[in-house]
Amino acid sequence: MDEKFDAIIVGGGIAGLSAAMTLAKGNARFLLIERGEFCGAKNVSGGVLWGSDLAKLVPEYWLETGGIERFVNHRRLTFMDEQSAFSVDFKSEHFNEPPYSGVTVLRAVFDEWLAGKVQAAIDESEHPDESFLATDILVEEVLQENGKVVGIRAGEERFYADCVILAEGVNNLLTRQIGLEKEYVPVDHMGIGVKEVLKLDSKRLEDRFQLRGRSGLTNEFVGFCSEGVEGGGFLYTNSDSISLGLVLGLKDLKAKEKTPYDILNTFKEHPAVADMISGAETVEYSAHAVSTGNIKALPSELYADGVLIAGEAAHLLLNAGKAIQGMDYAMRSGILAAETVIEAKKANDYTSGMLKNYRSALENSYVLKDMRSFQDAVHLLHQPNMFGAVPNMICDFGRQFFTISGEETPKASKMMHAAIKRNASYWDLVKLGLKGARAL
Numbered sequence: 290m291d292e293k294f295d296a297i298i299v300g301g302g303i304a305g306l307s308a309a310m311t312l313a314k315g316n317a318r319f320l321l322i323e324r325g326e327f328c329g330a331k332n333v334s335g336g337v338l339w340g341s342d343l344a345k346l347v348p349e350y351w352l353e354t355g356g357i358e359r360f361v362n363h364r365r366l367t368f369m370d371e372q373s374a375f376s377v378d379f380k381s382e383h384f385n386e387p388p389y390s391g392v393t394v395l396r397a398v399f400d401e402w403l404a405g406k407v408q409a410a411i412d413e414s415e416h417p418d419e420s421f422l423a424t425d426i427l428v429e430e431v432l433q434e435n436g437k438v439v440g441i442r443a444g445e446e447r448f449y450a451d452c453v454i455l456a457e458g459v460n461n462l463l464t465r466q467i468g469l470e471k472e473y474v475p476v477d478h479m480g481i482g483v484k485e486v487l488k489l490d491s492k493r494l495e496d497r498f499q500l501r502g503r504s505g506l507t508n509e510f511v512g513f514c515s516e517g518v519e520g521g522g523f524l525y526t527n528s529d530s531i532s533l534g535l536v537l538g539l540k541d542l543k544a545k546e547k548t549p550y551d552i553l554n555t556f557k558e559h560p561a562v563a564d565m566i567s568g569a570e571t572v573e574y575s576a577h578a579v580s581t582g583n584i585k586a587l588p589s590e591l592y593a594d595g596v597l598i599a600g601e602a603a604h605l606l607l608n609a610g611k612a613i614q615g616m617d618y619a620m621r622s623g624i625l626a627a628e629t630v631i632e633a634k635k636a637n638d639y640t641s642g643m644l645k646n647y648r649s650a651l652e653n654s655y656v657l658k659d660m661r662s663f664q665d666a667v668h669l670l671h672q673p674n675m676f677g678a679v680p681n682m683i684c685d686f687g688r689q690f691f692t693i694s695g696e697e698t699p700k701a702s703k704m705m706h707a708a709i710k711r712n713a714s715y716w717d718l719v720k721l722g723l724k725g726a727r728a729l
């Protein structure tokens with residue numbers, strides 16, 4: 290087959306499918322190629338999809354029963370030491386109305402559902418027989434002619450297009466092949482995520498987590514959950530299961546000679562977590578590389594003649610402590626890449642001079658604006674005190690504060706002083722506090 294498409298999208302994850310949906314609605318002819326048996330087969334997220342772009346791609350998606358698991362109306366951040374858990378907890382009816390700003394998803398379900406929506410959009414487009422979603426195919430090479438990307442090769446087959454959107458995810462071998470990313474991404478820019486899905490009957494789940502209807506809880510953890518390794522944990526409620534996992538810095542993991550699954554087992558055994566997952570059965574285990582959100586990991590450029598890079602292939606991700614934002618960044622960048630292709634098609638110009646509009650659109654969007662303004666917070670999270678001394682001190686203070694012992698009770702400031710003295714140095718904490726205040 291030597292047809293020429295307006296665009297070829299490599300990767301049927303969130304970035305690729307969002308680009309595909311936008312192209313279908315814009316009546317472009319495209320081919321999306323996904324190596325998994327179906328879209329979502331290879332993908333792992335915690336996962337909460339933040340932001341509002343899903344409602345643009347699939348209006349009123351919340352009226353459907355498929356696709357998403359729960360709407361997030363309850364958020365919790367927990368500091369842990371070995372025995373205790375001190376949480377900041379926020380629940381609001383403001384979060385309980387559409388359009389929702391956070392929904393929990395299971396990627397194997399969500400991506401396949403979104404692919405179905407893309408197929409429906411193709412069917413309704415002006416060229417229903419000229420755009421395709423092809424699964425179970427690995428793209429091995431990006432084809433170039435005179436320095437311009439002209440298509441891709443999968444096995445013996447070659448496919449050509451005016452523009453290729455690389456949405457291949459964090460393991461961006463094709464982006465590296467065309468020289469936009471260095472051959473090796475520095476190890477301190479990479480993490481590993483491990484996750485279990487634990488099945489729990491929806492009635493028990495709703496009673497246990499006080500969920501009403503399709504509302505859901507997200508709980509992030511710092512401290513003992515990562516056993517001193519840089520990183521943190523998460524627990525998210527799905528329709529009838531719990532997603533529980535960790536995201537850990539690869540460099541620190543190696544330095545401390547620990548394995549992610551051992552740390553996950555310890556996390557599961559912590560009394561606060563064990564109570565939440567009691568009676569739930571592990572039905573899925575997965576692991577996946579994840580970017581740490583360091584802006585230095587971005588490819589040298591996000592476009593070149595005939596090519597655009599979207600989603601985590603471009604290391605677009607932010608983890609500034611409040612949440613991991615990789616899926617919403619993938620969605621927005623996929624949409625912006627496709628919009629750029631539609632504009633390029635109108636102008637019949639796919640040179641880098643035209644495609645640089647994608648970079649400008651990303652710079653003007655919350656994606657690159659937030660990545661830039663919260664870089665200090667990203668770096669702060671990687672300071673050892675943040676997953677050691679600070680959570681220990683907070684739990685120490687909590688233990689004193691909530692103890693009614695029948696003895697004279699010290700003032701809270703005295704308790705805090707004692708907790709700091711036992712767990713950290715004043716000076717380090719002052720420095721950390723000042724940095725934190727500036728970073729957030």
Ligand SMILES: Cc1cc2nc3c(=O)[nH]c(=O)nc-3n(C[C@H](O)[C@H](O)[C@H](O)COP(=O)(O)OP(=O)(O)OC[C@H]3O[C@@H](n4cnc5c(N)ncnc54)[C@H](O)[C@@H]3O)c2cc1C
Binds near residue numbers: 459606
């Ligand atoms: C444990 C964990 C927890 C996370 N939690 C969250 C969270 O709660 N919220 C959040 O927003 N983000 C989260 N993230 C990050 C988020 O999962 C990613 O940022 C997001 O999936 C990136 O989307 P993407 O479409 O760019 O890439 P992916 O979802 O990785 O999709 C890339 C697709 O390309 C396909 N592909 C790759 N190479 C080829 C090839 N050569 N040929 C054909 N197909 C190819 C892959 O099979 C895959 O389907 C988490 C990540 C991990 C690992």
